[in-house]
Amino acid sequence: MTNLVAPSLVALDWGTSSLRAYLLGPDGAVLDRRAGPWGIMQVQAGDFAGAFATVTAAWQARWPELPALASGMIGSAQGWVEAPYLECPAGAGELAHALVAVPGTRLLLVPGVAQWGATPNVMRGEETQIAGALALRAELHASCRIVLPGTHSKWVTVTDGRIRHFTTYMTGELFAVLRGHSILGRLAAGEGAPEAEAAAAAFARGLLAARDAPGGIAPLLFSARALVLAGALRAAESLDYLSGLLIGDELRTALAAPPETAGPLALVGDAALCDRYARAIALFGGPDPIVLGDTATSGLWRIARDAGLVAPSASCQE
Amino acid sequence: MTNLVAPSLVALDWGTSSLRAYLLGPDGAVLDRRAGPWGIMQVQAGDFAGAFATVTAAWQARWPELPALASGMIGSAQGWVEAPYLECPAGAGELAHALVAVPGTRLLLVPGVAQWGATPNVMRGEETQIAGALALRAELHASCRIVLPGTHSKWVTVTDGRIRHFTTYMTGELFAVLRGHSILGRLAAGEGAPEAEAAAAAFARGLLAARDAPGGIAPLLFSARALVLAGALRAAESLDYLSGLLIGDELRTALAAPPETAGPLALVGDAALCDRYARAIALFGGPDPIVLGDTATSGLWRIARDAGLVAPSASCQE
Incomplete structure (x- = not known):
């Protein structure tokens, strides 16, 4: 962990089978990282508070006021606190305005995104990866397809920086x-x-x-x-x-x-x-x-910025 | 168990997860039955001889000379003795000529059927059910499709009383x-x-x-x-x-x-x-x-008859 830069955000990619935690600097760069088998299905007796405290202990000790933002299944009905699905179309801006606080902590949760109607579909975690992809590559903003292969592969249509439609393949x-x-x-x-x-x-x-x-x-x-x-x-x-x-x-x-x-x-x-x-x-x-x-940290950073949790990055202010 | 009719055959439907045993009379009718959790994946330490002796004990004690015939995974490479696949086209006659004896017993095993070539496929147990269906319904002999739904559903084309082609759906x-x-x-x-x-x-x-x-x-x-x-x-x-x-x-x-x-x-x-x-x-x-x-006993009876293990049934002799 470098000591040269004061960190701005604890960013958590908290899924079913793993928890990955990142300490991000004022420009969103990764300063430090922790990971462990604290996926929401692994945490003993639903002790998410204990897992959060353990994985961020060293950072919290030095910077107790740091905000934290988590995406993934931690915000599901089986997670710590439920962050209800946001309906399509949704992008970083909509996500940033729908964060859900975990009482007694400085942690906020990113909601998942749902497509209701005749072909319902849901995602949780991918919306943040997508926000990260759009933050990294300007040419994706107007219109693109984003494929997120994995346990439940997603094929996502994006227009104007927002998730419009998606399909899940198991x-x-x-x-x-x-x-x-x-x-x-x-x-x-x-x-x-x-x-x-x-x-x-x-x-x-x-x-x-x-x-x-x-x-x-x-x-x-x-x-x-x-x-x-x-x-x-x-x-x-x-x-x-x-x-x-x-x-x-x-x-x-x-x-x-x-x-x-x-x-x-x-x-x-x-x-x-x-x-x-x-x-x-x-x-x-x-x-x-x-x-x-993997674009999770870019997505968490982008959403944190849109939510006013962190100041716009130095490079943007110049 | 009726005592009025002397039995002709012990017929076994011996699959992955269960063993069903039948005592068949001189016309192929079921006189008695036994079943148990002695599927080939359940039998301890591969003690198929012990399972066979247990399930047929009462019958063997009274009629020690009875022939026995088994179909299903008991004849696979993971079974008691391997009965190599017979290639399509194959019917009851071909199966009856390819029975494999289990040394030290009066038990014979029905081979499975394979379709080699560009779209290989295999069955083991279904060939006997098909022989039974054909024995029961004369109108299927010339040409039919037989569907055997299950763990591995089979769609089988039969012509002239023989399996010509088949597809497996898991x-x-x-x-x-x-x-x-x-x-x-x-x-x-x-x-x-x-x-x-x-x-x-x-x-x-x-x-x-x-x-x-x-x-x-x-x-x-x-x-x-x-x-x-x-x-x-x-x-x-x-x-x-x-x-x-x-x-x-x-x-x-x-x-x-x-x-x-x-x-x-x-x-x-x-x-x-x-x-x-x-x-x-x-x-x-x-x-x-x-x-x-379920047509397994009809199939085992038909194959036993074609193999000369049992005399043609009374009704056929009339």
Whole structure:
């Protein structure tokens, strides 16, 4: 932790399975960070106050007046205090005006965003990543598609800096439950990890199979097992093939939908996963994505600024 | 157990999670039955001999010379003795000539059936159910489609009394892993079972949503949660809706494929599940199915007869 700059904000990315905390300087730069297994499903007996105190203890001791801002499932009905969903269209400005305070602390929670109506959908955490992506790249503001791959992948249409519409794909969770609890995972369980090249080839094979299945992968899922029994796929590579099938099913459907925007496509989230999606999108002949990685701290900083929790950054004042 | 008729065969339907044993009379009728949690995944330390002895003890004591025939996963690589897959096309005659003996017993195992080539697929247990369906209903012999709903639903094309081609849908296993291990199951976990009418309506709603999603249900799966959060679906009914989505995805794909036969459609397997599929097929405007229920003992009897393990039944000799 540097001592040269006085910090401005404690920023928390607090999800289901992890808590990542950042100490941000007056320009939003990360001065220090902490992380731990205090996701909302891990915290013992719902002791969120204890987890918050533990992860920020060193910072609170030195700067007890620091404001804190958290995004993610901590604001859900299963979290610390519920921050009700904000309806689309919503951007950093709307989020900043709907923060919910945690009583007895200096912590504020960012609400999730919901799309009601005929095709309801919800997000919590992604709205902050999106605010971060827009803060980082001005060319996304007018109109873009932002893809956030993960447990529940989101395909989001943004116009005028606000979330307009989105769709959720349970791709990551489907992969996890099939790997962990279905017959498809059992085949690979005794095997070592495949070589990188073989894994990439199996992933591409799954992608292509899904791309060429216009009705969806329901009749193909079992092929992750049958191909192994037929000697046409190695057991160690079957999970990469399965990952290709599932991500391919997501891409085929999402890219086939008429885009609601002519703007660029951006990938936001875990770097390795963004890379996997970038390769897959290329194989599908999709647009070249702008790969941004994790943008949570940028989003938290942007929302904190819009809420007046921190002063506009030095660079903006110049 | 009746004492009036001397039995002819011990017939075993021995799968992953259960063992069902039947004592069959000289015309194939069930004289007695036993069942227990001795599926191949449950049997301690692979003690299949012990499970077999326990379940058939009373019968073996009285008729130690009785032949026994088993179908299902007991003949898989993870079972007692492997009965290698027989390649399509295959019917009761081919199966009867490929039985594999378990050394030291009077038990024979029915092999599974495989379809190799570009779209490999395997079944084990269903080939016997199919032999039973064909034995029960002469009009299926020339040409038909047989649907066996379940953990791994099979859609099977039969011509000339033999399995020609088949597709597997992991519908039942997908439902089980999503209910047991995903966020979709958690919503309903604290709820009681819905009323029958509400459950049927939610199931139909899922079916229709899947029917009207030509590209597959990848973008719809999360709606089993989002609709609940939006107040548009009750948590207690969300699993019936999910079941509708998954079965609907199977039906939309399977019924869209050009049928390889103009013959009737038959439903084979668990009675409640057959009923669920019959309702769903009607909603999809599919053909009126012949609902046969469980046909395992008929199949085992037919294969035993073709193998010469038992004499042709009295009714045939008349």
